[in-house]
Amino acid sequence: MGGEMEHKFCGVYLSGTGNTKYCVSRLVKLLDEGAPCVAIEDMVAPSAVAAHENIVLGYPVQYSNAPKMVREFILQNKELWRGKNVLCLATMGAFSGDGAGCAARLLKKCGAKILGGLHLKMPDSVCDSKLLKKSKEEKRDLIRRAEEKIGRAAEGIQSGKYPRDGLGFFAHIVGLLGQRLWFYGKTKNYCDKLKIDGARCVGCGVCARLCPMKNLTVEESLAVPHGKCTMCYRCISVCPQRAVTLVGKEVVEQYRLEEFLGE
Numbered sequence: 001m002g003g004e005m006e007h008k009f010c011g012v013y014l015s016g017t018g019n020t021k022y023c024v025s026r027l028v029k030l031l032d033e034g035a036p037c038v039a040i041e042d043m044v045a046p047s048a049v050a051a052h053e054n055i056v057l058g059y060p061v062q063y064s065n066a067p068k069m070v071r072e073f074i075l076q077n078k079e080l081w082r083g084k085n086v087l088c089l090a091t092m093g094a095f096s097g098d099g100a101g102c103a104a105r106l107l108k109k110c111g112a113k114i115l116g117g118l119h120l121k122m123p124d125s126v127c128d129s130k131l132l133k134k135s136k137e138e139k140r141d142l143i144r145r146a147e148e149k150i151g152r153a154a155e156g157i158q159s160g161k162y163p164r165d166g167l168g169f170f171a172h173i174v175g176l177l178g179q180r181l182w183f184y185g186k187t188k189n190y191c192d193k194l195k196i197d198g199a200r201c202v203g204c205g206v207c208a209r210l211c212p213m214k215n216l217t218v219e220e221s222l223a224v225p226h227g228k229c230t231m232c233y234r235c236i237s238v239c240p241q242r243a244v245t246l247v248g249k250e251v252v253e254q255y256r257l258e259e260f261l262g263e
């Protein structure tokens with residue numbers, strides 16, 4: 001992590017299927033070319049926070065909340081946030097109300113100053129549900145609009161005007177009533193509902209290698225979940241056998257952002 005103090009910004013993110021990583025990296029690049037962006041499961045994530053004054057913290061909205069892993073990362077590194085300036089970036093498939101506000105409120109309690117909030121609508125990552133599914137064209141269009149919004153946000157930030165998505169009182173109420181109140185149980189703890197189809201799984205270990213929570217192991221050629229899933233959907237989106245499900249009973253469409261970039 002040499003030379004990080006030369007940079008004003010750093011990005012830290014949880015990203016299951018690539019949306020949040022892409023959005024955080026793009027914003028940080030526009031704000032501070034060459035500044036580091038690290039995944040929260042990376043060992044160096046706490047030291048990246050410690051070494052930077054301004055942080056873009058990104059995550060996917062889940063049931064109008066910040067994922068459990070993100071909330072735990074904030075609280076486990078409580079002392080590191082004091083005096084930091086944080087912009088919360090939340091990606092979402094449709095709607096969140098106060099997606100950015102969920103982490104912002106926790107960060108404030110840890111002594112951080114909230115610079116702003118940015119909401120970005122991206123293709124949805126729930127590979128085992130038919131809801132919200134879009135055509136390739138619609139997905140590309142969403143990504144293009146998110147890129148434009150990131151560009152406008154970066155211009156504003158450079159002139160001292162930070163976006164305020166999801167931070168106000170009204171957004172808080174909308175987030176609560178829209179979903180969080182009804183679905184809070186889904187994100188309160190880590191999830192133990194991940195299912196592996198034993199007839200499909202070939203024990204290749206791809207899921208276990210990529211899980212940010214190290215929630216999966218392969219035992220006797222079968223993936224085994226251990227009840228500490230943060231619902232990022234990475235394993236579900238990459239399993240070559242389509243053997244993993246969480247919300248639904250079968251994989252409808254594996255989503256990986258990189259398939260829609262650079263075309």
Ligand SMILES: Cc1cc2nc3c(=O)[nH]c(=O)nc-3n(C[C@H](O)[C@H](O)[C@H](O)COP(=O)(O)O)c2cc1C
Pocket residue numbers: 014015016017018019020021059060061062063064065091092093094095096122123124125126179231232233
């Ligand atoms: C378990 C789960 C719950 C989700 N809940 C919401 C939601 O409440 N509102 C929403 O707009 N999108 C929701 N989404 C969609 C994701 O927030 C969205 O696709 C996000 O951009 C994925 O980011 P990633 O690719 O960085 O993982 C949910 C996705 C998952 C996996």
Ligand code: SF4
Pocket residue numbers: 196200201202203204205206207208218222223238239240241242243244
């Ligand atoms: S990636 Fe799929 S096939 Fe490979 S071990 Fe995991 S569940 Fe089994």
Ligand code: SF4
Pocket residue numbers: 016194210211212213214215216225228229230231232233234235236
């Ligand atoms: S088990 Fe799968 S969905 Fe759960 S945290 Fe790990 S990679 Fe993400």
